[in-house]
Amino acid sequence: MSHWSDLVADKKRRQAESIPKEWLISPPPDTLLDVTAFPETCGLLTAHEIEITNTLVDVLLRKLASGEWTSVAVTTAFYKRAIIAHQLVNCLTEIFVDRALARAAELDAHLKTTGQVVGPLHGLPISLKDQLSIQGLETIMGYVSWIGKYAEKNAVLVDILIQCGAVPFVRTNVPQTLMWPETFNNIFGRTTNPYNRLLSSGGSSGGEGALVALKGSPLGVGSDIGGSVRIPANFCGLYGLRPSYGRVPYSGALNSLEGQDSVLSVFGPMTRSVSGLKAFMRAVVHAKPWLKDPLAVRKKWDEEEYRLADHGHGEKLCFAIMWDDGVVVPHPPVRRGLETVKAALLKAGHTVIEWQAWKHRELGDMTREIWNAASAEDYKVTTSATGEPIITSMALEPGPAVIAPFRPSKDGISAYQLWQVQKKRRMVRQEYTDLWEASVARTGTGRPIDAIICPAAPFTATPHGLNRYTNYTTVWNALDYPACVIPVSTVDPVLDAKKPAHAFIDDYDRKIYESYDPETFKNAPVCVQLVGRTLEEEAVIGMTELVAAALAQG
Amino acid sequence: MSHWSDLVADKKRRQAESIPKEWLISPPPDTLLDVTAFPETCGLLTAHEIEITNTLVDVLLRKLASGEWTSVAVTTAFYKRAIIAHQLVNCLTEIFVDRALARAAELDAHLKTTGQVVGPLHGLPISLKDQLSIQGLETIMGYVSWIGKYAEKNAVLVDILIQCGAVPFVRTNVPQTLMWPETFNNIFGRTTNPYNRLLSSGGSSGGEGALVALKGSPLGVGSDIGGSVRIPANFCGLYGLRPSYGRVPYSGALNSLEGQDSVLSVFGPMTRSVSGLKAFMRAVVHAKPWLKDPLAVRKKWDEEEYRLADHGHGEKLCFAIMWDDGVVVPHPPVRRGLETVKAALLKAGHTVIEWQAWKHRELGDMTREIWNAASAEDYKVTTSATGEPIITSMALEPGPAVIAPFRPSKDGISAYQLWQVQKKRRMVRQEYTDLWEASVARTGTGRPIDAIICPAAPFTATPHGLNRYTNYTTVWNALDYPACVIPVSTVDPVLDAKKPAHAFIDDYDRKIYESYDPETFKNAPVCVQLVGRTLEEEAVIGMTELVAAALAQG
Numbered sequence A, B: 001m002s003h004w005s006d007l008v009a010d011k012k013r014r015q016a017e018s019i020p021k022e023w024l025i026s027p028p029p030d031t032l033l034d035v036t037a038f039p040e041t042c043g044l045l046t047a048h049e050i051e052i053t054n055t056l057v058d059v060l061l062r063k064l065a066s067g068e069w070t071s072v073a074v075t076t077a078f079y080k081r082a083i084i085a086h087q088l089v090n091c092l093t094e095i096f097v098d099r100a101l102a103r104a105a106e107l108d109a110h111l112k113t114t115g116q117v118v119g120p121l122h123g124l125p126i127s128l129k130d131q132l133s134i135q136g137l138e139t140i141m142g143y144v145s146w147i148g149k150y151a152e153k154n155a156v157l158v159d160i161l162i163q164c165g166a167v168p169f170v171r172t173n174v175p176q177t178l179m180w181p182e183t184f185n186n187i188f189g190r191t192t193n194p195y196n197r198l199l200s201s202g203g204s205s206g207g208e209g210a211l212v213a214l215k216g217s218p219l220g221v222g223s224d225i226g227g228s229v230r231i232p233a234n235f236c237g238l239y240g241l242r243p244s245y246g247r248v249p250y251s252g253a254l255n256s257l258e259g260q261d262s263v264l265s266v267f268g269p270m271t272r273s274v275s276g277l278k279a280f281m282r283a284v285v286h287a288k289p290w291l292k293d294p295l296a297v298r299k300k301w302d303e304e305e306y307r308l309a310d311h312g313h314g315e316k317l318c319f320a321i322m323w324d325d326g327v328v329v330p331h332p333p334v335r336r337g338l339e340t341v342k343a344a345l346l347k348a349g350h351t352v353i354e355w356q357a358w359k360h361r362e363l364g365d366m367t368r369e370i371w372n373a374a375s376a377e378d379y380k381v382t383t384s385a386t387g388e389p390i391i392t393s394m395a396l397e398p399g400p401a402v403i404a405p406f407r408p409s410k411d412g413i414s415a416y417q418l419w420q421v422q423k424k425r426r427m428v429r430q431e432y433t434d435l436w437e438a439s440v441a442r443t444g445t446g447r448p449i450d451a452i453i454c455p456a457a458p459f460t461a462t463p464h465g466l467n468r469y470t471n472y473t474t475v476w477n478a479l480d481y482p483a484c485v486i487p488v489s490t491v492d493p494v495l496d497a498k499k500p501a502h503a504f505i506d507d508y509d510r511k512i513y514e515s516y517d518p519e520t521f522k523n524a525p526v527c528v529q530l531v532g533r534t535l536e537e538e539a540v541i542g543m544t545e546l547v548a549a550a551l552a553q554g
Helices: A004-017 A047-053 A057-066 A071-089 A097-114 A156-163 A206-213 A230-236 A274-286 A332-347 A360-371 A375-383 A415-438 A471-479 A507-514 A537-553 B004-017 B047-053 B057-066 B071-089 B097-114 B156-163 B206-213 B230-236 B274-286 B332-347 B360-371 B375-383 B415-438 B471-479 B507-514 B537-553
Strands: A092-095 A125-129 A167-172 A196-200 A219-224 A239-242 A266-271 A318-321 A351-354 A451-454 A483-490 A525-531 B092-095 B125-129 B167-172 B196-200 B219-224 B239-242 B266-271 B318-321 B351-354 B451-454 B483-490 B525-531
Touching (some): A047 A071, A057 A274, A071 A097, A071 A125, A071 A167, A071 A206, A097 A167, A125 A206, A156 A167, A156 A274, A167 A206, A206 A266, A219 A230, A230 A483, A230 A525, A239 A274, A239 A471, A239 A537, A266 A274, A318 A332, A332 A351, A332 A451, A332 A483, A332 A537, A360 A415, A375 B415, A415 A471, A415 B375, A415 B415, A451 A537, A471 A525, A525 A537, B004 B092, B047 B071, B057 B071, B057 B274, B071 B092, B071 B097, B071 B125, B071 B167, B097 B167, B156 B167, B156 B274, B167 B206, B206 B219, B206 B230, B219 B274, B230 B239, B230 B483, B239 B274, B239 B471, B239 B537, B266 B274, B274 B537, B332 B351, B332 B451, B332 B483, B332 B525, B332 B537, B360 B415, B360 B471, B471 B525, B483 B537, B525 B537
Parallel strands (some): A125 A167, A125 A219, A318 A351, A318 A451, B125 B167, B125 B219, B318 B351, B318 B451
Antiparallel strands (some): A219 A266, A239 A266, A239 A483, A451 A525, B219 B266, B239 B483, B451 B525, B483 B525
């Protein structure tokens, strides 16, 4: 058997060969940190391709459905820009240009012949995280040991997207094991942040985050077990939705920690507009995924819920803002993001009250205890086929000083011990439900709070290896609340100057707070997170739209 | 601390004192096996009380809502009959007459004053399995160690039933641990089958099964993790629905194996008519349990699905009959039940095709492996408070020869081992989904099969201690398919004579087949099971109604 590094070399060679020569660019120097303007100035894209790739999902779908733009034109434009993005931030894994363009041509022919679209996503190129198997392609997922394993069939979600008329066109980079909030592995290396390449793109869907931010894809699919859609959305300035367990089909996708039935990974959309979130979720749910995936929830898309029928029909909502989680106080730009949203909501006529975090530290600890009940053995078994090294840090130069949030415990625990943690978690889920219901006394709307607005992390995109705290996203996975990241601003050294220290909660809080420096974090996107109730994806999208509209007015 | 047997003696004394003296009867001799006629002949019930207790749920609700019958009258009638039933088959645990009648009187006053019902179950007495905590009462659940633990609040389901206008009026017996398919514990002893007291009432909701069969309750709530609603429904000749995970709220109820997040227990209704199933499910789901229970699924009651919108609107359905599961071939009366249903469906114009069991043995084994990953430790910890004996058999005289289907393994397994079993189970769930979808090629309806009709056990109610095979129900828990028991007939020594043996699958199959004797099983109810797809409770009830109507015509 080959040495693991030979397998890597072979895969990298094959990846390089999959890039059309004519799409290779002269990359900018590493010292160019913000590369977001580069795709449009490098000379590879035509004016029309620039126009296409600057267009948001709802308009793209309209122009594709009317035949004004062909799928071949749209797919080509995004593919070229994706390949540019890859040369800037190293975001892709599988590249299959001919196959995608052939599919696009089929769709164009269908529309021309029948006058009908194939489905609600007709002609739209969609990028996929490197778990979503496509027949005939490898699904490597950051594991050397999975090089050369070609999928015999599509993941259910891929089938559904195809049935909806979409064009899966690239797959995107992830960290080994998926259980890191940054993106680095032994095969494809590291994905960096297009707003500042010294910063992380987040993870584990960091390839998607970087690609979509560079407009190399109009819509990407990430997965989220502890924040893996929302962390890269937060770091890269995107809308990113973490749906409830089972709302989007997972069957047939590869994953880590398989058989862990408690805190489940879910797929969700990452895109530059609320319209993209809605188009994806509506199309996928309309396709009745529960007929194909035993874990998909049989709940129809509810347009009334989207129109906020359960939330005053969008009039005079009451949002709760959680400024911090009682564990780590956010950096100044994150605070400013929340203040901006609060002001916009008040101006739009809504009410904003305070939300006190309830056992967030405990929820995060329990969740990691559940994953780590057997994660070390899971990783060991998976990597044993090739002897590839298990990565122990996301830092540029891994060292023992780095605190890794998802490090597995050395030994697993017993099933009984696991059940006791799961039982404790269920009790906190009940307490949170009760607290949410009890908020009716404080809202003045006759309803409990409509949503929680909170940070998606205590910081904006961090330098590589320093994304050490993920509870701001993980708690909502533990509670199974749908949550959406909303972009607000970017770090501005003037607006976001260092602030006098608060009374530190503990040394951990102090260390994270002191790591802030406006120059280090310069230009990083600033986002907030909106959190709704379980299986209320429709309303979460509706409320995200409302917040985005308020911000646009503000 | 008291010896465990002192605690038992005290509880039994208190239970005896909770029975109004004037409701004590002269019980029939033990040699009277079929006691179903006894309540109406023992002289305690008035003609009106007999009329009330013979009335099905839909008519009861109509008469209660119109004020034609008061809740006090209806609750009194069922309470008296429940106390009679208890003296015949030992089915009750908590008895609280004054409290229930006071609640009934409040409801009557409300209706009189306002002209309005409190909710869709206005005035209806409902019996509850001994897990569903009621504020101020003990929830003993077959554990001596839980004697004297008084609930500080109601289970969420109890709150919802009360909010719907129901009158919780008794709680019913269970086996210690709940993980047995018969009903016997160290406190309350054994519940027997009203059709033949030498036979088991089934379990773990065996108290409910016996009580509802004797018309001591119009509607009971059982729970089902491997068949615990359907086995007593099958043994006692009732309709019994096992809903999908999370369709009915579980929060606040006591349980075994807490923290086991994989194959979940669910609550479901047990009653003498399809109207009772529908009234319960519709009322509970309308109450939005997801606002109060974090595990309850946010899926509205869908009246269109109940009217079989996804199943040809009830015209020309295609049912698949599974005659046996490839492990144990059913006894002759069970076969006759299936044949009766098949003939009735064909006569009603539906199609019936065959269903081959897919990995049912493996599904059953996996499910027990998941429960037993830590069940031994769970039972040990629970019983250690008083040192009560852990029951090792449901037989009249426990002995080592008895094969117990739910016996925990001596030692638990690791979390990693548990994940591997859970992973295997998920794969079989996928395979079953694919098989169901693929059946579209065989139905002639353009749809996959609408439902599976199969046995609920390979036998009718067994002698005590001999209910040794539960896979006919457990596989559907493993697959999370809603399933409903439908009564068809009773064992008739002439119609159900011994049949020539089939080619036995193995010695286990032979032993179970040879245990059949028409005299032993005489008068036991004969039922079938109807199985639908996950979260399709509405359609399962609609199809159950359709089967019941076909049987009534047949």
